[in-house]
Every structure is written in structure tokens, then in C-alpha cells.
Amino acid sequence: xxxxxxxxxxxxxxxxxxxxxxxxxxxxxxxxxxxxxxxxxxxxxxxxxxxxxxxxxxxxxxxxxxxxxxxxxxxxxxxxxxxxxxxxxxxxxxxxxxxxxxxxxxxxxxxxxxxxxxxxxxxxxxxxxxxxxxxxxxxxxxxxxxxxxxxxxxxxxxxxxxxxxxxxxxxxxxxxxxxxxxxxxxxxxxxxxxxxxxxxxxxxxxxxxxxxxxxxxxxxxxxxxxxxxxxxxxxxxxxxxxxxxxxxxxxxxxxxxxxxxxxxxxxxxxxxxxxxxxxxxxxxxxxx
Numbered sequence: 077x078x079x080x081x082x083x084x085x086x087x088x089x090x091x092x093x094x095x096x097x098x099x100x101x102x103x104x105x106x107x108x109x110x111x112x113x114x115x116x117x118x119x120x121x122x123x124x125x126x127x128x129x130x131x132x133x134x135x136x137x138x139x140x141x142x143x144x145x146x147x148x149x150x151x152x153x154x155x156x157x158x159x160x161x162x163x164x165x166x167x168x169x170x171x172x173x174x175x176x177x178x179x180x181x182x183x184x185x186x187x188x189x190x191x192x193x194x195x196x197x198x199x200x201x202x203x204x205x206x207x208x209x210x211x212x213x214x215x216x217x218x219x220x221x222x223x224x225x226x227x228x229x230x231x232x233x234x235x236x237x238x239x240x241x242x243x244x245x246x247x248x249x250x251x252x253x254x255x256x257x258x259x260x261x262x263x264x265x266x267x268x269x270x271x272x273x274x275x276x277x278x279x280x281x282x283x284x285x286x287x288x289x290x291x292x293x294x295x296x297x298x299x300x301x302x303x304x305x306x307x308x309x310x311x312x313x314x315x316x317x318x319x320x321x322x323x324x325x326x327x328x329x330x331x332x333x334x335x336x337x338x339x340x341x342x343x344x345x346x347x348x349x350x351x352x353x354x355x356x357x358x359x360x361x362x363x364x
Contacts, residue, residue, distance in 0.1 A: 106164045110343045114138055115170035117163060118210045124179070124202035125195065132179035132199055133159055135170035136210040144216035144363035145207045147177045147200045151223025151255075151338070153267035154192055155184040168341045169220075172356040175212030177203035181228070189272045189281055190238075196228040197238040204247055216363040218250035218292075220355065222338040223305060224267075226256025227283060230313070233294065234286035250362035252295040252355045255337050257305045258313040259284040284313050289321030295358040296324065297351060299332030327354055 119134040137143060146169055150162045159166075159178045166178040179199035181192045196219075204214035221229040232238040233251040259282055263269045272281040279285050294317060298310035310326060317324035329337060329349050339345045341352035 105339060105342050105344065106161050111164055112168045112171035112343060115167050115176075117167070119206070122202065122206055124198045127182055129180040129182050130195060130198070131159075132177045132203060133163070133166070134203075134206060134210055135163070135166045135176040135178065136212070137170060137173060137175075141173075141211055142213050143173055143175045143211050144218065144359065145177070145203060145212040145214055146174045146359060147179065147196075147203045147217070147219045147229075149179065149181070149196060149219070149221035149225030149228045151221065151225045152183075154224045154227075154271040155267060157183070157224075164342055165222075165338065168343075168352055169356060172352065173360065174356070175207050175210050177206070179203070184267075184271045188270075189275050192271075193228055193231045193238055194241070197232045197242045200232060200239070200247065201242040201244045204244065214247070216249060217247055218252065218359050218363050219248055220252040220254070220359070221256065222254040223256060223334065226253030227258065229253055230256060230258060230283035230294065231286070234283055234288065234291050235280075236286075248292050250292050250294070250359055252297070252359060253313075254297045254351070254355070255299060255302055255305050255334050256283070256296070256309065256313075258282065258309045260305075260309070284316045287313065287316035287320045287322060291317065291320075291322045293323035293358075293362045294325070295327070295355060297327045297329065297337060297355060299329045299334065299337045301331070302334045302337070304334035325358060 115137050118136045121131045123131050150157045159180045166176040170176040181195035207214045219229040229251050230253055233248050239245050275281050296310045298307045300307050314324045314326040340349045
């Protein structure tokens with residue numbers, strides 16, 4: 077299989093039309109890249125709330141079984157993104173033996189903190205409710221995400237209030253974050269200011285503030301040269317969890333940028349780094 081560069085994907089995307097060219101390289105992966113065999117989308121548009129963005133798709137292995145469940149949250153600075161652009165990522169995880177829920181969530185400026193985190197909790201509860209219909213075992217549920225999606229995953233895992241508010245305080249058994257912002261005070265980046273600037277107590281927006289010894293185990297993956305979310309965030313959360321007596325596994329990838337780390341699970345880029353294998357091996361172990 078030929079491994080294409082991100083520049084090549086963008087070039088092909090531009091040739092495919094202005095609409096696609098306006099999307100990110102990850103959107104081009106969804107539209108043009110190969111998909112993993114052994115899994116498929118089994119449900120589309122399951123509502124978890126009244127808003128049009130409060131809906132999720134489900135992907136599952138094609139073979140029968142009782143599979144652990146993963147809810148995957150995409151990134152986009154809390155103000156952009158669509159589940160339609162990340163089907164390739166959910167399918168890649170599902171092909172490794174998981175039922176995967178891929179939710180949309182409400183975005184800035186229509187909502188602000190904590191609405192999108194509340195959506196993440198509601199989507200996770202709905203994914204557990206729906207999972208059994210597709211071979212998933214809701215007693216073995218984890219969450220994962222990239223960038224802003226990793227922030228959502230860690231917030232609903234570490235801050236007990238969000239899952240308690242949807243009546244499932246003990247549902248999440250593991251969490252994995254790719255290139256997530258976990259400690260970003262003072263707010264200085266426009267996306268963070270727009271999303272969290274109205275919070276009465278900014279500390280309540282930070283996953284690192286909720287590190288605790290009795291939290292579910294977490295896995296943190298980050299690229300050393302990431303200039304969008306600096307690798308210090310990964311170290312700070314890992315250190316805070318371990319200082320609290322919690323279980324945290326940290327994996328730093330020396331050559332992966334902010335986009336590279338989430339593109340790596342695609343069949344086009346999988347040979348660059350074992351991100352998909354590392355993350356799903358952790359989830360399989362902790363959700364056994």
C-alpha cells in the first residue's frame with residue numbers, strides 16, 4: 077500500500093472540489109482514504125438530546141461477539157467538527173474489537189462551557205444504552221478523544237459531576253486522550269477564551285484539577301513536536317494522576333504533530349507510529 081503524505085492528501089482533496097478542499101486533512105482521509113475491513117457503521121443519527129447536534133453514530137465489528145464499548149470524541153477547538161468527517165477513525169477502532177460510538181456535540185458560539193461537556197456525558201450514557209443492540213457490553217465502556225475531544229473525555233472521566241448528572245456515575249472504566257489540552261490556564265488562545273472565558277471559576281475547566289486516586293485508569297498519547305497543544309499538558313496530567321495515587325500511562329511520540337497523532341490510526345499513516353495499537357491495547361486491557 078502506498079503511504080501518502082498529508083500534502084498529497086490535501087492536493088487530492090483540492091482536486092476533488094472546493095468544499096472538500098476547505099476541510100482538514102482528516103476530512104480528506106474520511107472522503108478519500110481506505111477504510112478498515114472487519115468493521116462497519118451499524119447505526120446513524122441516534123439522538124441523545126433534542127438539538128440536531130446531539131446525535132451519534134455507531135460502528136461495530138462485522139463478526140459476532142460481546143465487545144467492549146468506546147465513545148470517541150473528535151477535536152476542533154470546541155467550535156468545529158462533525159462526526160461525518162471522522163467515520164474512518166471510529167471504524168479503525170471498531171475493527172480492533174470494539175463497538176464505537178461517534179457523537180457530535182454542541183459547539184461554540186451556540187453554547188459555552190460546560191454545555192459541550194454535558195453533551196459528552198449524555199452521549200456516553202446513550203452509547204451505553206444502545207451498545208447491547210450491536211454486540212457491545214456497556215459494563216466495559218471507555219472514552220477516548222483527540223484534542224478538544226480528549227479534553228471532553230478526560231473531563232467526564234475525572235470530574236465526577238458530569239456522569240453523575242446523567243445518572244451513570246460509575247459507567248466509565250477507562251479513558252484515552254490524544255494530544256489533549258489538560259492544563260491551559262491562564263486562558264490565552266482564542267478558542268479557549270471563547271469556550272471557557274465565561275466560567276466563574278476557570279479551574280473547573282481543567283482536567284488536571286480533577287486528578288484523583290480512585291479515577292478510572294487513563295492513557296495519554298502526545299506528540300513531542302506538537303505546537304498546537306504542547307506536550308507539557310500530557311506530562312502535567314500524568315504527573316497529577318500519579319501524585320494522587322491514580323493509574324496513568326503516558327506515551328510520547330517523538331515525530332508526531334498535533335494532526336499526525338490522530339491521522340496515525342488511518343491505514344494510510346499507520347506505519348508511521350503505533351498510535352492505534354497503543355491506544356486500543358490499553359483500552360482492551362482496562363476494559364477486560
